[in-house]
Amino acid sequence: MTTPLSRRVGAVWSWLDARLGLAEIGQLAVKKRVPIHRHTIWYYLGGMTLFLFMVQVGTGILLLFYYRPTAEEAYESVQFIMAEVQFGWLVRSIHAWSANLMIFTLFLHFLSVLLVKAYRAPREMTWVSGFALLAVALGFGFTGYLLPWNELSYFATRVGTQIVGVVPAVGEFMLRVLRGGEDVSGATLTRFYAIHVAVLPGVAFALLALHLFLVQRHGMSAPLGEDTGNPMQRSMPFFPNFFLRDLVGWLAALAVLASLAAFFPTELGLKADPFAPAPAGIKPEWYFMFMFQTLKYLPAHILFVEGEVAGILAFTLGGVLLLLVPFLDSKAARGESGKLFTWVGIGLVAYILILTYLGYTMSPTQ
């Protein structure tokens, strides 16, 4: 039965389809199938991270309407958002909490891909683009942390940028470019602001487009044990079956986010004072905690190298190795299940958990 209304909608659809190729896009979504097995649950973490990223874009744009990126006004403008602007506290809290949750789901997504070895051929570039997105997310976190210009963020940025300065030969120069001067100052703030609201979003959108395109092109990877190559393997259509389940995941993330933001609104702390001692109990964001705690344990000198140089070199090397996992894991590439990289993944999780735990429980003054 065709009513005049549905006929009109149909006409609009065909008009748009002829110009935009809507049917082809629809085909792309319909064609994709998602394998069903006991690890299917991990497929939802990427979508959840994407949802939280969209929340970040939305709330970030809202914050831009009131935020002022100068050393004199940044703290006061955030105070203004929190105290005077209607729902300002909520928007800022959601932005801060969603950032944390996004890093959290991103870590889980990353680890699940590592442990089920979804990086094997032909998905190496999906892994590499995902790794780059992880780096971008950490960059977002690091630059965004400074923007409220409070005591904690000021010292975290002093330490975090100083780390660049220990790089041999070019460190001093890079440090100056990063800080916009010798010290962390208002010049650093405008730099971080530009990176946070313009440079990183641009890079993130490009990488995200590539990442999603590759996921769409290669389809979901099934874990080695489940990947029987059998075309009759249990699976569900991506659209609408998986997509609707994905939406449930997004709703769950939104519920957690809203509760955290409402019941534990983000604090602002004290305004940064470049001529006050670092307060006891200074700490970075939780996802940098394991590195921060490691730096505390390193002695002043390891062999002939200063302790922090050795530590930072080790972290850099670790990062490069992780990036190259798809190319190093020759067993998984041949479709055999090797235990080595599983243990590397488990060891990594254990190290991060233990050091993070110590970072939060050790007395900061001993």
Add this chain to the structure above:
Amino acid sequence: MVEGLTPPGQTRRRFVDWLLSRTLTTWLLSTGVGGLLLSVLYPAGRYLVPPAAAESATAAVTLAIKPEDVAPNSGQVFKFGNRPGIVLRTPSGDLRAFSATCTHLGCIVQYRPDLSHIWCACHNGHFDLNGLNVQGPPPKPLEEFAVNVREDQIVVSKGA
């Protein structure tokens, strides 16, 4: 197969002409594009490097803190030009001053009366009353400043 890649056999001269023009085009194209890129990227790169700030000419500062305000076994952070310094009085009554920038990763240090020495909160670094790095990750001692008391003013200067 691209036509130009098989050397035309008719005359040697035509081949040389082809080679020259082709190389010339490639050369112009690559240097043109290279030049264009350079002319865009170089100014942008230079723009991102902050202009050098005038070297801090501060060689000595007179503190707003009076000598009697620095009690034995206490310390305060002050501005030495555009950098932080720390002035302290040892339990035995000596006034001393150091750079307050931790030699580890650049946090600002503080005086710990309970330990009677200098401490950095960021990575738990300890310095003794001579500014020597005695415990934790700092790799070098703190730079020491000369302290002079002139009447009721503290004057801190570089290079003892």
